[in-house]
Amino acid sequence: MKAAGALFIVAACTWYGVIKAAGLCRRERTLAAFLETLRFISAELSNSASPLPELFLRLSKTARPELRPFFAGLSESMDSIGERSLSSLWQERLMSDESLELSQFQRLELCRPGLMLGRYDAQEQIAALESCVSRLEPELREQARRAREGKRLYTGLGLIGGIMAATVIL
Amino acid sequence: MVQKGTGEFQKALKLLPSEMRAAASRLPESVSSRVEEFRLRVDRPICAVIGERETPLEDKVYITQAELQMVLEIATRASVHSYADSIRQGYVTAEGGLRLGLCGMAVTEGGSITALRRLSSICIRIPHEKQGCADGVFSRLTEGGFASTLIVSPPGGGKTTLLRELVRLLSDGGSRVSLVDERCEVAGCFEGRPCFDVGAGTDVLTAAPKSEGVFLLLRAMNPRIIAFDEITSPLDIEAADAAANCGVSLLTTAHAAGLDELFERPLYQRLLERRIFKHAVLIRNDDGRRSYFVEDLQ
Numbered sequence: 043m044k045a046a047g048a049l050f051i052v053a054a055c056t057w058y059g060v061i062k063a064a065g066l067c068r069r070e071r072t073l074a075a076f077l078e079t080l081r082f083i084s085a086e087l088s089n090s091a092s093p094l095p096e097l098f099l100r101l102s103k104t105a106r107p108e109l110r111p112f113f114a115g116l117s118e119s120m121d122s123i124g125e126r127s128l129s130s131l132w133q134e135r136l137m138s139d140e141s142l143e144l145s146q147f148q149r150l151e152l153c154r155p156g157l158m159l160g161r162y163d164a165q166e167q168i169a170a171l172e173s174c175v176s177r178l179e180p181e182l183r184e185q186a187r188r189a190r191e192g193k194r195l196y197t198g199l200g201l202i203g204g205i206m207a208a209t210v211i212l
Numbered sequence: 213m214v215q216k217g218t219g220e221f222q223k224a225l226k227l228l229p230s231e232m233r234a235a236a237s238r239l240p241e242s243v244s245s246r247v248e249e250f251r252l253r254v255d256r257p258i259c260a261v262i263g264e265r266e267t268p269l270e271d272k273v274y275i276t277q278a279e280l281q282m283v284l285e286i287a288t289r290a291s292v293h294s295y296a297d298s299i300r301q302g303y304v305t306a307e308g309g310l311r312l313g314l315c316g317m318a319v320t321e322g323g324s325i326t327a328l329r330r331l332s333s334i335c336i337r338i339p340h341e342k343q344g345c346a347d348g349v350f351s352r353l354t355e356g357g358f359a360s361t362l363i364v365s366p367p368g369g370g371k372t373t374l375l376r377e378l379v380r381l382l383s384d385g386g387s388r389v390s391l392v393d394e395r396c397e398v399a400g401c402f403e404g405r406p407c408f409d410v411g412a413g414t415d416v417l418t419a420a421p422k423s424e425g426v427f428l429l430l431r432a433m434n435p436r437i438i439a440f441d442e443i444t445s446p447l448d449i450e451a452a453d454a455a456a457n458c459g460v461s462l463l464t465t466a467h468a469a470g471l472d473e474l475f476e477r478p479l480y481q482r483l484l485e486r487r488i489f490k491h492a493v494l495i496r497n498d499d500g501r502r503s504y505f506v507e508d509l510q
Contacts, residue, residue: 093291123285125230128285161292163292163293167293
């Protein structure tokens with residue numbers, strides 16, 4: 043019975059560590075997906091004249107799963123263009139969408155191209171998107187490093203913490 | 213006469229940012245139904261154009277450049293890049309056939325305008341679909357079958373409104389009409405669908421230069437009548453000539469105050485020398501109220 047209890051405590055603590063590490067990986071995946079999508083939007087703007095509402099609707103179905111709810115929400119809110127600007131809709135969704143695993147800094151950086159999207163000509167929009175991507179690329183590398191280290195750290199801490207807790211309790 | 217201007221006015225209101233929209237919404241219906249344009253200029257109040265007169269709607273509210281950009285964003289449904297070709301030419305067609313004339317800083321490359329940035333003025337032209345406005349001249353124009361007709365008036369005189377109505381009447385009367393709608397003003401096509409009734413038998417080619425569009429329609433659609441707005445270049449005259457030589461009747465418009473002015477201008481002299489047109493319809497604009505007169509050209 044005691045052995046089973048000890049095993050349970052160790053497993054629970056390790057699981058907690060794994061979940062914390064997975065959170066870091068999700069943040070890295072979300073940021074990578076965002077940068078990939080910004081590059082895609084940029085390519086669409088330079089190669090075709092797709093209207094943004096159509097593009098957002100397409101992305102709500104074809105973007106990486108982490109971003110689909112964001113683009114689905116944005117696509118639905120496009121009907122309110124006229125009452126609100128696209129930049130305010132983009133910003134509002136980025137800052138309030140809890141399904142997005144992003145830091146405050148990353149959200150603020152991603153808000154910036156929203157100021158240009160849909161309002162200026164393709165070249166100006168592409169420049170804003172590329173500038174955002176180039177600013178966030180070092181952040182993605184840093185996030186990947188954090189995720190790698192965090193994976194080992196949190197899993198290890200969870201395991202060690204679990205063993206210690208089991209030892210103390212038992 | 214069935215006037216459908218009020219709906220178009222409401223569509224024009226939707227293009228305006230909130231403060232300007234509030235100012236324009238306060239116009240009584242008797243006035244709003246006669247508004248032909250909104251004039252938006254940076255650091256100036258919004259003006260409504262009725263007849264030839266501009267009236268400021270709100271003395272204390274000045275338009276900012278961001279608001280002009282917002283108007284363009286609304287008109288293009290947040291897709292300014294999708295309208296790059298027409299913006300380069302200084303206009304955008306919005307839902308409902310409303311045309312926005314644009315003015316700002318032109319970006320040039322090799323002497324050609326490639327983009328328009330930092331908007332300084334927008335002119336929102338409100339089209340007026342006036343079914344029945346051509347009733348007084350239609351029977352005269354179709355006596356013995358429709359023959360090529362030129363609609364003549366100064367800018368803002370109502371040429372496009374009359375052209376649209378004549379196209380509708382001819383088309384619904386059983387003629388196969390092809391319309392070259394270079395600036396999407398006649399049929400008001402938005403995302404491929406005409407916003408105005410141009411008749412059941414009308415084929416609409418949008419965004420094509422008139423001269424090329426006429427040849428395309430001659431090859432592709434076997435029209436009985438070809439209609440297009442505004443003869444403005446020698447190429448348009450060549451296209452009109454080619455259509456006439458193919459046995460197709462033409463319905464088109466020209467900028468001039470009257471026949472005397474028309475005959476004086478070199479471009480139209482060349483057109484009239486070819487004796488393509490049998491009739492001219494002259495439009496008299498009396499403070500926004502139009503009357504139409506038919507003159508024989510042959």
